[in-house]
Amino acid sequence: MGDMLAWVMFFFILIGLIMIVVYQLMCLSDLEFDYINPYDSASRINQVILPEFITEGLLCFLYLVTGHWIMSLLSVPYLYYNMRLYMQRKHLIDVTEIFNLLDPEKKTRLFKLGYLVVLLFLSLFWLIYSALEDIEE
Structure with missing residues (x-):
């Protein structure tokens, strides 16, 4: 029963991460269509951004602690990418450069969304x- 509760918790954490990335995509789309200022x-x-990074780190840590090694290994590239952005101080969006970086930022978030959807299905x-x-036992 504990394993099933862990998977339910992982499922809802992934739903939260997906909601954060979709929110970022909506903000970028609103900016692109000029509904919101930069x-x-x-x-x-x-x-x-930081809640997304912290939540992803927590998810990877929980996978590790609960002994789900495959899912932990699948989460490591996303965590590594986020940590690399944070260490290089490229994780925040600059207001003055947002129009120049709009397409790459949208593509990055779409890739993150696809990656998270794969993790969600798994x-x-x-x-x-x-x-x-649990039912069989």
């Missing part, structure tokens, strides 16, 4: 598998 868009995105698979395993 300062507001950059400040909204910058507010959720997590959902393991959630269903552990639930069926």
